[in-house]
Amino acid sequence: MHWAYRIAEELIKKYPNQKTFVCASGISPSGSVHIGNFREVVTTYFVVRALQQLGKQTRFIFSWDDFDRFRKVPQNVDASFAKYIGMPYSEIPCPFGCHGSYAEHFEKEFEQSLQQFGIFPEFIYQSEEYRSKRYNVPILHALQQRNEIYDILMAFKTGRPSETERENFYPVNVYCEACGKDTVSVTDFQNEVLSYACECGELNAKNVLEAANVKLNWKVDWPMRWMAEDVVFEPGGRDHSSATGSYRVSREIVSEIFHHQAPKYEPYDFISIKGTGAKMSSSSGNNITPGELLKIYTPEVILFMFAKYQPNASFHIGLDEDVIRNYTEYERVSDASQGQMKEEIRAALELSVVTSKTQRAPKFSHVASILPLVNFEASLVRDVLGKTDEEYTLEEVGEVCARAEYWLRNWCPEKVNRVNEEKNHEYYDSLTDMEKEWVEGFVGVLEFAANLHDDDLMRRVYDICHVDDPKMKRNNQKRLFSIIYQLVLNSSSGPRIPLLVHSVGKERLIALLGQ
Known part of the structure; x- marks a missing residue:
């Protein structure tokens, strides 16, 4: 059983009388939301669909x-924004001047990418919720139960509790109404009134039920919102899932302080960028956003990459040869019959469907191998594919060409093969006599096979290196192909031979290969 359906069935069993299953996720807009954060959203999305x-x-x-x-100021934001440290994201200007606030810029960037995946959650903006005073009653309750909250927090820490610290503990952050920052110390709480002093010199006192500048600390805020929204499922990162992590602490607080049942929780592991092994971070700049990934992958391929892994399994995002491998795997699974698929893979594929519209597209690996040889012109790619009995519209080919070109130019320029201008005499002279005979045999096939179908062409090409030993024959064939690619593209690899022939043309190939 696929993990999303396993979780869904566990939820149904746990909440047999539940009319509406509220499933939650959330992110802080500290910078561009990266594909690691996307796992937070997509895990919930798959469970909702199940x-x-x-x-x-x-x-x-x-x-x-x-x-x-x-x-912290992210790398792609001007360093002058350090002056806003301590303010809520919703109150900081947009660093690029195109949105109403810092928060809105990064929120809309991510929301727009989610639409391409067909993911349309109900967005809740916590700045609006807190400013509307919706949470003021539970905030007051948390302040009244602050000693009990302190005891729960300390039970998960190695340090010893202090009675003085306990009496001076307040489970809230306060934003100063003068400077807007949280550089505030709470000095007293009596009769529902919270008094505070700010480093800017401001002294103030607010009735908690009327305050719009008080926010619960994270490990109290999270469980409070479980109660407020009646959440039954929410995933969380591995760092929240340890014995002393946020989820364990919040589970106690929601039960003991807010008298509500904690939602079912599913921990997910981190995603790294291939080659670094590092956790992605919005503030470090070590990230790939969903928007960037969508320039290379279709939404369906990305969703399938996430759906096929258990949430607690880590994996990396590679933008090198992994792109070809990921596309090839998805294309192979998509083309397989239901009976040939394992149940988990079939479910992962179904969960990855973005639209019910049937989509036709050429194989990404074929397009990526042809594209540089035809000067990145989509119409010529379509013509080449047509000669191999693959008929597509220009629109169908164009979408794949756009992603392949972006990938090749920005992430894998070493695979941008160009057809040699003249014959590589030095390389040809380095070949053995038998290898030269193979090349001459290939030229002969090209010269006398003008009307051959691709399958017949390949049978004749394979026969060039014929020996009785099957293993030796395969090795000889691989070697011949490598020689052809080197003489034509100055590379050890290239497109399938029929695609190479149709892309470059027989006459030009013969000129580069013949004596």
């Missing part, structure tokens, strides 16, 4: 934690 397939009503909510404090 619940819907099982006939259940769902509510998929996504919280933007834009009332969190600005902690």
Whole structure:
């Protein structure tokens, strides 16, 4: 059983009388949301789809934690924004001047990419929720239960509790109404009134039920929102899942303080960029955004990459040869019959469907190998594919060409093969006499096979290196292909031989290969 359906069935069993299954995810808009954060959203999305397939009503909510404090200036933001550290993301200007706030810029960037995946959650902006005073009653309750919250927090720490620290503990952050920052110390709480002093010199006191500048600390805020939205499922990163992690602490707080049941929780592991092994981070710049990935992969391929792995399995995003491998795997699975697929793969494929519209497209590896040889012209790629009995519209070919070109030019320029201008005499002279005979045999096939179908052409090419030993024959054939690519493209690899012939043309090939 696929993991999303396993979780869905566990939820149905755990909440047999639940009318609507509220499934949640959330991210802080500290910078461009990377593909590692995407796992937070897509894990919930797959569970929601599984619940819907099982006939259940769902509510998929996504919280933007834009009332969190600005902690660090990302690499792609001007260093002068350090002056806003300590303010909520929603109150900081847009660093690029195109949106209403810092938060809105990165929120809309991510929301637009989610639309391409067919993912449309109900977005909740926590700055609006806190400013509207929706949470003021639970905030007051948390302050009234602050000693008990302190005891729960300390139970998960190695340090010893202190009675003085306990009496001076307040589970809130306060944004100063003068400077807008959270450089604030709470000095007193009595009769529902919170008093504070800010480093800027501001002294103030607010009735908690009327305050719009008070936010619960993370490990209290999270469980409070489980209660507020009646959440039954939410995933979380591996770092939240340890014995002393946020989920364990919040599970106790929601039960003991808010008297509500914690949602079912699914930990997910991190995603790294191939070659670094490092965790992606919005502030470090070590990231790939969904928008960037969508310039290379179709939404379906990306969703399949996530759906096929258990959430607790780590994997890396590679933008080198992995792109070809990922496309090839998806194309192979998509073309397979239902009976040939394992149940988990079949479910992963179904969960990755973005539109019910039947989509035809040439194989990515074929397009990527042809494209540089025809000067990146989609119409010529379509013509070459047509000669191999693959008929596509220009629009169908063009979409694949756009992704392949972006990948080749920006991430894998070493695969941009160009046809040699003249024969490589030095390389040809380095060949053995037998290898030269193979090349001459290939030229002969080209000269006398003008009307051959591609399959017949390849049979004749394979026979050039014929020996009785099957293993030796395969090695000879690989060697011949490598020689052809080197003489034509100055590379050890290239497109399938029929595609090479149709892309370059027989006359030009003969000129580069013949004596």
